[in-house]
Amino acid sequence: MKAHLSRQIFAVAFAFGALTPAAAHAQFLSYGEDGGDEGSDVGDEGGDSMGTHGARLSRVRITPYIEAQQVAQAELSPGSDVLTYSVLAAGLDASLNGRNTQASASLRYERRFGWGKKTNDADVISGVARASFGIVPRTLSFEVGALASRMSVENNGSTVSGNDLSNSITQIYSVYAGPSLTTHAGDVAIDAHYRLGYTRVESPSSLMLAPGQPLVDVFDESVVHNAQVHAGTRPGTVLPVGLGVGAGWVREDVSNLDQRVDDKHARADITIPVSSDVALLGGIGYEHVEISSRDAVRDTLTGDPVIGPDGRYLTDKSAPRQIAFESDGLIWDAGVLWRPSRRTAFEAHVGRRYDSTSYYGSFAYAPSSKTSINVSVYDNITGFGGMVTNALSNLPTQFDALRNPLTGDIGGCVAAQGSLSSGQGACLNNALGSVRSSVFRSRGIMATAGYAGSRVQYGVGAGYDRRKFVAAPGTVLASANGVIDENYWLAGYLNGRIDANSSFGTNVWANWYQSGDALSGDVVAVGATAAYYRSIGNHLTATAAIGTESVNRELLDDIWTAQAMLGLRYSF
Numbered sequence: 001m002k003a004h005l006s007r008q009i010f011a012v013a014f015a016f017g018a019l020t021p022a023a024a025h026a027q028f029l030s031y032g033e034d035g036g037d038e039g040s041d042v043g044d045e046g047g048d049s050m051g052t053h054g055a056r057l058s059r060v061r062i063t064p065y066i067e068a069q070q071v072a073q074a075e076l077s078p079g080s081d082v083l084t085y086s087v088l089a090a091g092l093d094a095s096l097n098g099r100n101t102q103a104s105a106s107l108r109y110e111r112r113f114g115w116g117k118k119t120n121d122a123d124v125i126s127g128v129a130r131a132s133f134g135i136v137p138r139t140l141s142f143e144v145g146a147l148a149s150r151m152s153v154e155n156n157g158s159t160v161s162g163n164d165l166s167n168s169i170t171q172i173y174s175v176y177a178g179p180s181l182t183t184h185a186g187d188v189a190i191d192a193h194y195r196l197g198y199t200r201v202e203s204p205s206s207l208m209l210a211p212g213q214p215l216v217d218v219f220d221e222s223v224v225h226n227a228q229v230h231a232g233t234r235p236g237t238v239l240p241v242g243l244g245v246g247a248g249w250v251r252e253d254v255s256n257l258d259q260r261v262d263d264k265h266a267r268a269d270i271t272i273p274v275s276s277d278v279a280l281l282g283g284i285g286y287e288h289v290e291i292s293s294r295d296a297v298r299d300t301l302t303g304d305p306v307i308g309p310d311g312r313y314l315t316d317k318s319a320p321r322q323i324a325f326e327s328d329g330l331i332w333d334a335g336v337l338w339r340p341s342r343r344t345a346f347e348a349h350v351g352r353r354y355d356s357t358s359y360y361g362s363f364a365y366a367p368s369s370k371t372s373i374n375v376s377v378y379d380n381i382t383g384f385g386g387m388v389t390n391a392l393s394n395l396p397t398q399f400d401a402l403r404n405p406l407t408g409d410i411g412g413c414v415a416a417q418g419s420l421s422s423g424q425g426a427c428l429n430n431a432l433g434s435v436r437s438s439v440f441r442s443r444g445i446m447a448t449a450g451y452a453g454s455r456v457q458y459g460v461g462a463g464y465d466r467r468k469f470v471a472a473p474g475t476v477l478a479s480a481n482g483v484i485d486e487n488y489w490l491a492g493y494l495n496g497r498i499d500a501n502s503s504f505g506t507n508v509w510a511n512w513y514q515s516g517d518a519l520s521g522d523v524v525a526v527g528a529t530a531a532y533y534r535s536i537g538n539h540l541t542a543t544a545a546i547g548t549e550s551v552n553r554e555l556l557d558d559i560w561t562a563q564a565m566l567g568l569r570y571s572f
């Protein structure tokens with residue numbers, strides 16, 4: 001009942017994100033990008049393309065579709081099972097690029113009909129959306145983002161996409177929304193935003209690392225609040241230097257054992273110009289961070305933690321909240337800003353936060369409207385839900401969804417449209433690397449580069465994420481405290497047009513997850529897909545695709561699979 005309700009909530013939120021003036025460039029130049037009347041292009045004053053009289057015209061594309069597929073998946077190692085199933089799917093790809101509103105979204109529902117006793121029927125929802133709606137032009141806007149993804153969970157809590165032979169398939173849902181304010185009071189610029197996020201991971205609920213060892217508790221759901229406000233002056237307006245003050249509050253409530261992250265801060269900052277394109281940055285302030293949780297219900301005879309009906313540890317609501325981490329005091333950072341043009345921005349900071357040295361920064365470069373390069377370095381304390389909603393909010397509002405042609409699922413990255421995005425990333429891989437329930441300090445780096453031409457599109461993304469888990473002593477999660485998991489990943493795509501009626505798409509990915517728990521071992525996953533698309537008239541497209549994936553584990557049998565698919569799509 002709980003899972004069904006969460007899917008209903010997500011579906012409503014996703015539909016809002018996809019059908020309000022929001023949504024995505026389609027699924028890539030596959031599926032009828034042939035100049036036919038597929039979808040609808042609507043122009044009106046207020047968009048991004050210059051009209052004959054200098055007015056901006058908005059571009060709206062909405063492409064609903066239905067699709068039928070026949071899929072075969074063969075297990076090459078360690079077994080030899082062959083699974084076949086038929087798919088009926090319905091989806092929507094859409095985009096909006098306007099003066100005050102920009103959005104991208106791709107939503108897909110499919111029903112799988114298994115052939116044979118070993119292949120079960122299944123319902124799969126997948127998609128990604130990101131939108132910013134202008135309520136008061138250049139002053140008040142509203143943002144929304146959503147994600148649905150089908151993943152397989154490994155024995156160390158890491159995730160692998162597309163492995164349908166696994167018995168630990170799960171659905172991940174996440175959605176966030178909130179307003180943003182940008183205004184002035186004289187020479188003082190005022191910026192503020194609030195974000196409310198919700199994330200849920202369905203079964204499996206817990207995983208056994210080894211006989212006699214504690215379970216890995218898989219994240220259930222969380223609610224995230226993020227509020228920020230800042231007021232400041234630019235250098236040369238009131239004083240030769242820029243001055244500002246700001247405050248923020250981040251709170252995440254995780255359902256697993258009632259974990260909570262509560263982070264409040266206030267700070268003052270200064271910007272010192274060095275030249276026309278270089279400035280020194282500094283800030284000092286106060287921050288209070290507290291991580292707490294409750295223990296699981298214990299068996300009165302054995303003292304063992306009790307597993308609830310959902311397969312997760314049953315939280316003892318009557319037990320007092322226990323502190324896992326607390327930091328209270330001075331924070332500071334110093335950095336440099338370099339912005340030689342509207343197409344290039346670089347920012348780097350070093351300081352002290354969470355009782356230790358902290359580094360963060362970003363680099364964004366858009367040499368043309370078709371090309372973008374982004375790098376981001378981060379350091380924060382969060383749970384899985386907080387990291388996913390933050391990654392969603394950092395996606396660009398103009399992108400093409402990259403889907404696995406064999407499974408229909410959203411990949412870890414999107415193809416960002418070339419624009420300067422202030423270090424925003426186009427990938428979710430860092431956030432989705434693990435679904436362990438424990439709160440963690442996350443440090444990492446992510447880099448993406450992409451080109452979106454009219455005939456060819458390609459891109460590559462790479463990243464590293466380090467999670468140091470934080471748990472209260474004396475609780476069932478205490479064994480995770482101090483454990484460090486590391487995730488390295490790489491993803492790439494190349495898509496292009498062959499002729500007026502045909503195109504191709506390719507994807508490759510690799511993921512290396514190193515667990516700090518010696519009992520769980522490392523997991524290495526690699527995979528590749530290739531697809532051929534052939535337009536049959538303006539609305540009908542035939543697809544043929546093949547792919548392979550390998551999951552190598554230290555403590556369990558390796559899995560090697562191959563897939564093939566034939567399909568037909570009708571786009572309205």
